[in-house]
Amino acid sequence: MLKRLALIFGPVIAAVVLVLAVLFVGPFDKHKHNLATEEQAAVSLSPTVFRQAHLKQMALSDEDHRFVPFFGSSEWNRMDAFHPAILARAYHRDYQPFLLGQKGAEALTQYFGMQQISKEMHHKKAVFFVSPQWFTKADQQGAAFQFYFSKSQALAFLKNQTGTYADRYAAKRLLKTYPNVPYRDLIQKVADGQKLSTLDLQYVKLTQTVHDNEDAYFSRYDIGDNLKNRVIPKVKELPQPYNAEQLDAKAVALGESQTRNNKFGILDNFFTNRIGRTFPALRNAQAHFDYTQSAEYSDFQLDLDQLAKTHTNAIFVIPPVNSKWAKYTGLNQGMYQAAVRKIKYQLTSQGFNNVLDLSRRGNEPFFMEDTIHLGWRGWLAFDHGVAPFLEHEQPAPTYHLNNHFISQDWNNFDPINNDVTTFK
Amino acid sequence: MDIQAELIEMIDDLFMEDITDIMDEDLYNAGILDSMGTVELIVAMEEKFGIKVPVSELGRDDWNTGNKIVAGIKGLKNA
Amino acid sequence: MMQGLIQWLQSLPNWQPYGEPKYFAFLLAFLIPIVVAMFFGRRLKIYQSLVSLGFIVVMYTGASYHQLFALVAYVIWQTIIVFAYHAYRKKYDTFPIFAGAVFLAILPLIFVKVTPAINDGNMSLLGFLGISYLTFRSVAMIMEMRDGVLTEIKLSTFLRFMLFMPTISSGPIDRYRRFEEDYDNVPTREEYLDLLEKAVWYLMLGFFYKYVLAYFFGTILLAPLKVDALAQGGFMNWPTVGVMYAYGFDLFFDFAGYSLFAVAISYLMGIKIPMNFNQPFKAASIKDFWNRWHISLSFWFRDFVFMRLVFVLVKNKIFKNRNVTSGVAYILNMLIMGFWHGVTWYYISYGLLHGIAMVLNDAWLRKKKKVNKERRLAGKGPLPSNKWTTALGIIVTFQFVMFSFLLFSGFLNQLWFHNIK
Numbered sequence: 001m002l003k004r005l006a007l008i009f010g011p012v013i014a015a016v017v018l019v020l021a022v023l024f025v026g027p028f029d030k031h032k033h034n035l036a037t038e039e040q041a042a043v044s045l046s047p048t049v050f051r052q053a054h055l056k057q058m059a060l061s062d063e064d065h066r067f068v069p070f071f072g073s074s075e076w077n078r079m080d081a082f083h084p085a086i087l088a089r090a091y092h093r094d095y096q097p098f099l100l101g102q103k104g105a106e107a108l109t110q111y112f113g114m115q116q117i118s119k120e121m122h123h124k125k126a127v128f129f130v131s132p133q134w135f136t137k138a139d140q141q142g143a144a145f146q147f148y149f150s151k152s153q154a155l156a157f158l159k160n161q162t163g164t165y166a167d168r169y170a171a172k173r174l175l176k177t178y179p180n181v182p183y184r185d186l187i188q189k190v191a192d193g194q195k196l197s198t199l200d201l202q203y204v205k206l207t208q209t210v211h212d213n214e215d216a217y218f219s220r221y222d223i224g225d226n227l228k229n230r231v232i233p234k235v236k237e238l239p240q241p242y243n244a245e246q247l248d249a250k251a252v253a254l255g256e257s258q259t260r261n262n263k264f265g266i267l268d269n270f271f272t273n274r275i276g277r278t279f280p281a282l283r284n285a286q287a288h289f290d291y292t293q294s295a296e297y298s299d300f301q302l303d304l305d306q307l308a309k310t311h312t313n314a315i316f317v318i319p320p321v322n323s324k325w326a327k328y329t330g331l332n333q334g335m336y337q338a339a340v341r342k343i344k345y346q347l348t349s350q351g352f353n354n355v356l357d358l359s360r361r362g363n364e365p366f367f368m369e370d371t372i373h374l375g376w377r378g379w380l381a382f383d384h385g386v387a388p389f390l391e392h393e394q395p396a397p398t399y400h401l402n403n404h405f406i407s408q409d410w411n412n413f414d415p416i417n418n419d420v421t422t423f424k
Numbered sequence: 425m426d427i428q429a430e431l432i433e434m435i436d437d438l439f440m441e442d443i444t445d446i447m448d449e450d451l452y453n454a455g456i457l458d459s460m461g462t463v464e465l466i467v468a469m470e471e472k473f474g475i476k477v478p479v480s481e482l483g484r485d486d487w488n489t490g491n492k493i494v495a496g497i498k499g500l501k502n503a
Numbered sequence: 504m505m506q507g508l509i510q511w512l513q514s515l516p517n518w519q520p521y522g523e524p525k526y527f528a529f530l531l532a533f534l535i536p537i538v539v540a541m542f543f544g545r546r547l548k549i550y551q552s553l554v555s556l557g558f559i560v561v562m563y564t565g566a567s568y569h570q571l572f573a574l575v576a577y578v579i580w581q582t583i584i585v586f587a588y589h590a591y592r593k594k595y596d597t598f599p600i601f602a603g604a605v606f607l608a609i610l611p612l613i614f615v616k617v618t619p620a621i622n623d624g625n626m627s628l629l630g631f632l633g634i635s636y637l638t639f640r641s642v643a644m645i646m647e648m649r650d651g652v653l654t655e656i657k658l659s660t661f662l663r664f665m666l667f668m669p670t671i672s673s674g675p676i677d678r679y680r681r682f683e684e685d686y687d688n689v690p691t692r693e694e695y696l697d698l699l700e701k702a703v704w705y706l707m708l709g710f711f712y713k714y715v716l717a718y719f720f721g722t723i724l725l726a727p728l729k730v731d732a733l734a735q736g737g738f739m740n741w742p743t744v745g746v747m748y749a750y751g752f753d754l755f756f757d758f759a760g761y762s763l764f765a766v767a768i769s770y771l772m773g774i775k776i777p778m779n780f781n782q783p784f785k786a787a788s789i790k791d792f793w794n795r796w797h798i799s800l801s802f803w804f805r806d807f808v809f810m811r812l813v814f815v816l817v818k819n820k821i822f823k824n825r826n827v828t829s830g831v832a833y834i835l836n837m838l839i840m841g842f843w844h845g846v847t848w849y850y851i852s853y854g855l856l857h858g859i860a861m862v863l864n865d866a867w868l869r870k871k872k873k874v875n876k877e878r879r880l881a882g883k884g885p886l887p888s889n890k891w892t893t894a895l896g897i898i899v900t901f902q903f904v905m906f907s908f909l910l911f912s913g914f915l916n917q918l919w920f921h922n923i924k
Contacts, residue, residue, distance in 0.1 A: 001692075008700045015707075440876075458790075459805050460829040460865075463813040478650030479810050 026213030072129030104144030255366030320362030713760025
């Protein structure tokens with residue numbers, strides 16, 4: 001009888017033990033650094049890389065190869081020859097960008113993405129590409145946020161949070177943007193200002209272990225082939241050794257040859273495929289656009305709070321829009337500059353003094369690749385500002401955060417009719 | 425004529441199959457009976473023997489051979 | 504009070520049967536006392552009922568709490584009909600009352616199935632997950648009572664039968680008499696060990712089917728094929744052929760996996776619920792296929808729809824020709840099955856297509872029988888019947904079945920009429 005029971009349940013018990021081992025131990029190479037994987041992940045822009053923690057952690061904690069997080073959104077996908085990832089590779093910089101964020105990613109998405117790499121960001125540098133287009137009046141779209149959000153981010157947030165004002169606000173924003181978020185009960189507790197119990201934290205830790213291992217098994221299979229197809233071939237196109245004048249000439253030449261079918265200096269492909277037949281309808285279509293008042297300002301403050309928490313020294317890049325295109329669509333440049341002033345005030349008044357403001361250069365030829373994204377000479381300008389910051393020793397920043405930047409007051413502050421420096 | 429002979433004749437009439445030598449063989453497995461045939465047999469038996477065989481009575485486990493059907497008819501006739 | 508109950512139900516987690524690994528962990532943990540007791544020859548009736556009830560409640564909690572109310576109302580409705588008919592049948596036996604009882608028993612299901620078709624795809628408030636499968640059980644009981652084979656029913660067993668947790672959402676469809684016999688008896692230790700052994704095997708096979716194979720076909724293969732097929736558009740294209748096979752396999756592995764879980768959990772409770780699938784893609788003909796695919800459903804339709812239709816047609820000599828009789832019954836039977844799946848053009852044509860296939864299959868069998876008889880009289884051997892003819896039968900049946908599943912999937916509806924490019 002016992003033998004029969006053993007024959008029936010023996011394999012089941014063995015299977016359960018194996019499954020638990022697989023879940024709780026994880027792959028044998030989970031602590032190993034694999035440069036090839038890291039390099040691919042850094043430029044892959046795959047949603048998996050953003051959502052999950054493993055590849056980000058692996059690359060950013062690599063002591064032999066320096067990867068720097070580049071937070072941003074759709075601009076990272078404009079991979080012409082002067083894209084920061086390609087320049088860094090071509091000129092053997094002592095850093096490589098780890099691109100974080102794609103189309104639709106905004107400040108809140110970046111905030112939860114940062115939760116997963118808070119340890120790796122400690123006392124390191126980072127680049128933060130902040131687009132005024134994020135700061136729309138309509139709130140962040142739930143679908144885009146949910147697309148980049150993951151259980152892993154939720155768990156990291158729950159583990160990192162200490163119940164600060166920013167933590168509570170982040171939890172509230174999360175519940176509002178993603179009502180059915182995983183671990184809703186725990187996030188609700190944080191939003192309500194309750195402390196997580198020891199049991200809650202144990203649960204978070206256990207779930208995180210399992211998730212991290214799953215992540216370590218699988219995310220390596222979704223890192224795309226940007227490195228092979230879009231980065232390495234372009235590295236070979238660049239002049240060697242580095243020569244700023246030659247690079248600029250090349251940028252002009254490439255820009256000229258690729259912007260022939262329109263008078264806006266927009267990439268031919270983009271103009272044909274993305275604007276195409278909607279072109280006539282776009283005249284003055286952006287006259288009512290307003291980036292000066294938005295809940296995004298408080299979300300952005302969450303990012304700053306997180307950077308301060310991890311003592312990260314970040315440089316902020318503010319892009320322009322294509323001036324000719326803006327004129328056609330009626331986008332109000334005065335409004336745009338007011339939004340830039342508001343963003344810059346939020347940065348500099350709290351000690352984030354490294355700001356590369358390109359916002360007035362949208363009229364330079366071949367600066368913008370399309371309507372709102374940097375390209376060719378724009379990327380070179382980006383590089384002139386960012387590369388020295390990353391390559392040279394910088395004085396440690398001192399941040400003095402002001403929680404008032406997380407408020408309706410600040411979201412609704414009107415920088416067109418008011419002096420931003422009056423906001424305290 | 426006894427019940428067995430009558431049943432054999434009935435099945436021969438209905439399905440053109442002679443089951444004289446295979447009275448213990450499963451009629452469904454042999455391809456002689458299917459659900460359609462079952463109902464036809466039920467109707468024929470009702471008319472012939474004046475018994476009422478419920479459709480759900482004629483299960484495939486206890487009415488599946490010639491001999492079992494004969495026994496079933498006898499049982500119902502005496503009931 | 505009511506408001507409080509609703510809030511409480513909404514706050515509970517929602518667990519779909521066999522939906523995720525956690526579900527199995529909890530379910531199996533709760534089943535341990537039942538298994539141990541069963542091993543020692545005892546059935547923990549009260550404990551088992553409580554556990555079942557708990558797992559049924561969490562099927563309908565969260566956002567779908569109203570389904571729980573629909574379930575309770577439905578069970579009360581069915582109990583009244585079944586027991587009222589039972590009381591009536593003890594003394595009388597008339598057709599109108601019988602027909603009325605069957606009609607009242609399927610009335611809620613009719614509402615639920617027709618509502619989306621006439622109300623813009625909105626679900627009826629009477630609906631809940633598993634309503635069709637509960638209806639099958641109660642209607643079969645009424646029919647067996649009419650036949651006089653089901654004479655004694657007990658309220659407690661009836662409720663346990665209707666609300667048998669492992670099979671409540673999607674079958675297999677059991678029969679009351681079979682269930683009652685299992686429930687009132689405890690298997691011997693030898694028998695129970697056999698059941699345990701099978702249960703373990705079915706659970707493992709179910710995991711493989713549902714979480715590996717169905718995931719592969721349904722998520723990895725099917726989703727991109729659908730995108731390609733819709734992008735190409737038109738009446739027919741190659742990716743749609745891919746959708747056909749991927750969907751067919753997904754349907755099988757998903758449903759067969761689920762059925763294996765249901766059977767395994769029933770076995771652990773000492774109830775030998777019937778199997779639902781028997782290697783359907785090995786079927787050598789369409790009749791064979793319906794003896795292997797969703798068996799408990801096709802047998803239910805055979806016993807309670809097809810055979811009764813044939814009985815009425817033969818008894819009243821509606822058609823002179825028996826082949827016309829069977830043909831009409833096959834087509835009606837399959838059409839009703841199509842309607843049961845849902846009132847949409849693709850479910851109904853799926854049923855019709857299978858009905859026609861059954862008629863053709865039958866015609867071919869008759870033809871073969873006749874030819875073989877003639878050949879025998881002429882002193883020749885029968886038509887060839889060997890592994891090659893069987894293989895041909897399997898291939899033809901498989902292609903036909905896959906095509907019918909493409910229809911069933913509703914994908915053609917999307918491709919032809921709702922393809923927004």
